[in-house]
Structures are given as structure tokens and as C-alpha cells.
Amino acid sequence: MMRTLRRILIIVAVIVVVFPYSWVVISSIKSQAALSDPSRLIFRPTLVNWEAVIDGGILGSAATSIVVGVVTVVIALLAGTLAAYSISKWRTGGDQTRFTVLLSEMMPPAVLVIPLFYLALNAGVRDTLAAVIPAHLTFVVPVVTWFMIGFFDAVPDELEEQARVDGYGRVQAFFKVVLPQVYPGLGAAAIFAFILSWNDLFYALILAGGNTRTLPVAIASFNTFRGVELGTMSAAILISVVPVVIASFFVQRRLIQGLSGGGVKG
Amino acid sequence: MAGLRLEQLTKRYGSKDVVASIDLDIEEGQFTVLVGPSGCGKTTSLRMIAGLVEPTSGRIIIGDRDVTDLEPKDRDIAMVFQNYALYPHLSVRDNISFGLRARKKDKAEIAERVAYAADLLNVEELLDRKPGELSGGQQQRVAIGRAIVREPSVFLFDEPLSNLDAKLRVEMRTELLRLQRALGTTVVYVTHDQEEAMALADELVVMNAGTIQQRGGPQEIYDHPANTFVATFIGSPAMNLVDGSVDDGTYSGGGLRLADVDAVAGPVTLGVRPEHIHPVGDLTDEEATEPFTALVDVIEPLGATAVLSLRIDDRTLRAVVDSRWLTGLAEETTSEFVFDRSRLRFFPR
DSSP, rough: OOHHHHHHHHHHHHHHHHHHHHHHHHHSSOOOHTOOOOOOOOOOOOOOOHHHHTTTHHHHHHHHHHHHHHHHHHHHHHHHHHHHHHHHHHHHTTEEEEEEHGGGGGGGGHHHHHHHHHHHHHHTTTTHHHHHHHHHHHHHHHHHHHHHHHHTTTHHHHHHHHHHHTOHHHHHHIIIIHHHHHHHHHHHHHHHHHHHHHHHHHHHHHHOHHHHSSHHHHHTTTTEEEOOOOHHHHHHHHHHHHHHHOOOOOHHHHHHHHHHHHHSSO | OEEEEEEEEEEEETTTEEEEEEEEEETTTTTTEEOOOOOOOOSHHHHHHSSSSOSSSSEEETTTTTTTTTTTGGEEEEETTTTTTTTTTHHHHHHHHHHHHHHHHHHHHHHHHHHHEEEEEEEETTTTTTTSSHHHHHHHHHHHHHHHTOSSSSSEETTTTTSSSSHHHHHHHHHHHHHHHHHHEEEEESSHHHHHHHHHEEEEEEEEETEEEEEEOOHHHSSSSSHHHHHHSSSOOOOOEEEEEEEEEEETTTTEESSSSOOOOOEEEEEEEEGGGGTSSSSSSTTTHHHHEEEEEEEOSSEEEEEEEEEEEEEEEEEEEEEEGGGGOTEEEEEEEEEEEHHHHHEOO
């Protein structure tokens, strides 16, 4: 009985997840005429939407998103890893710090965007990546920190102490012994951080919605005054979603460990 | 190799002295065991010697160097932790050679020393494996090997056998002793297991509540415990303690009355080890005290000996007797016993 119920639940869950993807895939290969009737399942597939979206410069936006993502990830890993180590091993700021790290995630982006906009304006970097990257760091660094705290908690203190007895100072012991233990977590955190940055529309739209458009901004622009260009938008969405799905698949186990790990102690 | 000296060493957390001004002088090449219950300050003392915990006050001297303010790496010590602390990402070979590589030793010398340690500890065939593929005993050997190759002045061991099963623990204990005798290095070893402490120590340091209760040879401490804490902590089953008083050379208390005892008058605690309680007839009249009657509550046969729980009034004494006496004893019956007069201890109260 329970087994049947579980199966039904899994089938429902799969449908809920797979259905929207299938819809988008089908829409991306439908002609404009076929799209006007969503219920039409028999149609002649076409690549016009894909040609249009690629000719429309979507790959340039994807490249912009990659640059923003990579720079954000590098900075976030550097800052977040060191912060996580400090919070996990040194109890920096007391036992509650690990939870307050996540408080910033609860702040609506709308609260931060105006100060960030003014800062970018005054610094003369509005509509450049230099405005978007710091904005992404505001939500990526806390997540990476939270993520890595759990991984550092799992490293026995004795390993570092042993390295210090064996001949290394604190900094060397960290790099030689502690850091290698969290490499898998670091990899998963990097992918997760990249996805967060890759998916952001809000900051990218407001701080750099003009010439330097990231992928989500470019996708949003298919909603034009003439209406939503469903076909091209679907093709663009697929370009945006596929890397995320693939990455999530490979890091799913570490992802769960990282997301729950920071809450174990405290 | 070098000796080790602790002078007025103190560690205070808040208002609590975890280690309270201890002085200890450990001779070169000596195997010293710090033993005591959890929270007695033994591990904190060891970690202060290692440089992993900063003392609140006091000095640590290794050889003729004051190392109190030195980093662990500069103290010329090696340490084996309770959980072995092997680097999981490195092979056994790299684990053993880690400290030598950190000190930028010559490659040929590293290879030679690793081979020597691997041979000494019988881990040659494990050198290319990762720690995760080893059993507890093998991990322990690797951890010891990693300490040996460094050829430090002092070895520090923090309960290194407590994660092993009972049989392996005894085997490793013997092996540790053999190794220490062969290398002649000064060892400071921490354990809460008094049997392990007795077996290993040249000198035993019994600690409680951050202070040293007694130090000396294991047998000396066993035979002449300085106070009731040491008396009950060292030895298993523990020494029996009976409160009473001595008046005019006669002890009375707990249903016992013993004439001609060697103790000063006043309130005292009588201490008698379980193996110094004998059935009447086991000792000569000169050796024995006057007999007393006790109810044999429980008999636990252990093969060569048996542990008896004896009831006198509402007090229980534990006795260890030769099993040949078991034929004359039965549970829930009374019998007569004597103490070995020369082995009675009296602690002033």
C-alpha cells in the first residue's frame, strides 16, 4: 500500500517537473502559427526560433552571464570559504554567527538594489558588469559561507593540529591539510554559486539592463510591446536552463550535504 | 631526546583552573603516563606541552629550551592523537613522510626513514594505501610511524589506544613499550585507563581536578597511595575504603575492629585492596588481623581468582581471592575473613 502510494507520488512529482520542460522544448520547435494553438500536439517541427534566438545575440548574453558568474564564484569562494572556516573552527562572532550569515538571504533584493544602484551610478559603473558582480556577491557569499561551514565542521580539528605539530604554521596547515578535505564541497559550492548568479534577473535588469545584458535579461526582453515571442523565448530559456540542470545533476548529493551541513552544530 | 619540565603550569577557562599550577620534571628517555578521570586536566596539560593550547601562566621546558611561546612545529615534538588524525587525502607513505617533507628534508633521507619506520611497525605493504582502507590497528601503526620518522625529542600520546578493541589494545600496548625501549625517546602519554597506565609507565602521574595527586612508580603508587582519590582510582577492583577512627592503637568503624594498627589516633579512612582480604587460614596469625564475619553476597569467578562481594552490616567490601577457596564459600552464607595486616592503609580524614 505504502509502496504504491510512494510510486504514485514519485510519478506525480516527475510529471510536475518534466511537464514544463517538455512544454518549453516543444514550444521552441513550433512555428508561430502552431504556437497560437497550445493544445496542438501534431505539428511540423522548425528551427526558426533557434535561428532567430542565436542570430539575436543570445550567445553574447550567455557569455556575459558566464563572465559574471565566474568572477562572482571566484570572489565568493575566496571570501565564503575563509569566512566559513573561521566560523566553523574559531567560532568567530559566537555560536550564532553561522545562522546570522543566512539572515542576509532573507532580505528582499529590492531593499539593496537602490543603494547598489546609487553606488554604481556614483562610481560610474552603471550598466557594466562591475555593477552586477558586487550585487550578486550580496546573495552568493552568504550561501557559499553557509554551504562550506558544514563541510569544515566535518573536518576533525586534530587534522589541523597534527599538521601544526608536523611542521606547518596555521596558514600552511589550512592549505595543506584542511582545504583538501573540503574540495568536494568547494566544487559543489562553486557550481551552486554559479547557478545562483546565472539565474539572477532582478539585479542584472536594474543595474545593467542596457548594453550589458545577462542571459535572464535577454530572455525577459522577448516580452516586447508586440507581445511575448513565445517560440524564441522558449529556445532562449532552454539555452539558459540546460547548463543548470546538468550541473545540478552532478552535484546533487553534495548540494544536499552543503545546504543542511551548516545547521548541524551551534 | 630530551627531558621535559613543567613549571607552575596553569590553564584557566573563565574562573576555573583546568590545570592548576602543576610542576613536573620528566627525565630524558622516561615513559611518563598522565592518568586521571575525564576533566582532570591531563589532556589539557598534554596539549599545552604540544603548543596546541596556550597556558595561562607557567613555563614548559624541553631539554634546555623554554618552548612556552613557541609554535607546535618549533617544539621538536611528535604527537599521536586518539583518532590517529591521519590525512585522509594522502597515502600511508605520504602520511608518514608528511612531517619530513614539511621540514624540507632530503628525498633520499625521507625514503630511508619511511622505510625504517614501515619496517619497524610492519606496515611496508600498506604504504600505497589510503588511511580509509586500513583497519583501526593499522591506522594506529601508521600514526605511530609518522611520529617516529620525525625523530623528535619528545613523543606525546593522547589516549592512542582507546579506539581499539580490548585484545588489540593489549597487543599495541606491548608493542608501544617495546618501541619506546628500542628508541629510548621521552614519552608523555595520557590515558584514563588505570590498567593501561600501570602497564606502560616508568612514572605514573595521577591527576584530579587540575592538580597532580601523586607521582611515582606504578607499583609504589599502587602500594602506597597518597590519598583516597589515588587509592580508589588506581587498581581494579578499587581499594575498599571504610571510615572509622583510631583510638589507642585500635581501629574501629564500619563493623570492624582491628587492634594494634600502625596509625595515628583520630578519624581515619581505612584502605584495603581487594587482594589483601583473605579467607581465614590463608595467612599466618602474624600476617593476619583478627578475623571478621561477613556475608558472601556475590561470587564472580574469573578463573585463577574470584571477586567476592562481602557484606558487613550495610557496607560492601570487594575481595579478590584465589579460586581454590571457592569450594568452601557459597553465596548468601557467612564466612570468616582476615586482612593482611602489613597492607592496611590509613588515610587521615
